[in-house]
Amino acid sequence: MSNFQLMxxxxxxxxxxxxxxxxxxxxxxxxxxxxxxxxINDVLKSLEAIPFDKLVSEQLTxxxxxxxxxxxxxxxxxxxxxxxxxxxxxx
Numbered sequence: 650m651s652n653f654q655l656m657x658x659x660x661x662x663x664x665x666x667x668x669x670x671x672x673x674x675x676x677x678x679x680x681x682x683x684x685x686x687x688x689i690n691d692v693l694k695s696l697e698a699i700p701f702d703k704l705v706s707e708q709l710t711x712x713x714x715x716x717x718x719x720x721x722x723x724x725x726x727x728x729x730x731x732x733x734x735x736x737x738x739x740x
Contacts, residue, residue, distance in 0.1 A: 651712055660716045669723035672708065677731075693735050701725050 653668070654661045676699075684692045705721045712720075 651716065652709075653712070653716055660713070660719060662719065665716060665719045666723050669705075669720045670727060672705065672720075673724050673727045676704070689735065689739060693732065693739075696728065696732055696735070699728070701728060 651660075653664045680695070684695070687695075701724045702721050705724050706717055709717050709720055
């Protein structure tokens with residue numbers, strides 16, 4: 650059974666986006682205590698190395714491939730924004 654509503658057989662994009670944003674924020678909240686004492690360059694390397702494909706896929710094992718792809722893409726987009734923010738901060 651899917652955690653996301655289907656509209657005419659198509660996953661609800663907004664629900665998936667909301668899930669992905671929340672998942673990413675929860676993941677970061679677990680990492681922040683570790684990163685708070687780390688060098689910003691190390692934080693950036695660590696963030697870039699997170700295997701979002703694997704982690705999201707493991708969380709959504711009961712979902713269709715289409716839902717998993719949408720969620721992975723959204724989490725990666727969110728991470729990319731965060732990485733760009735950190736890089737801009739470093740300038």
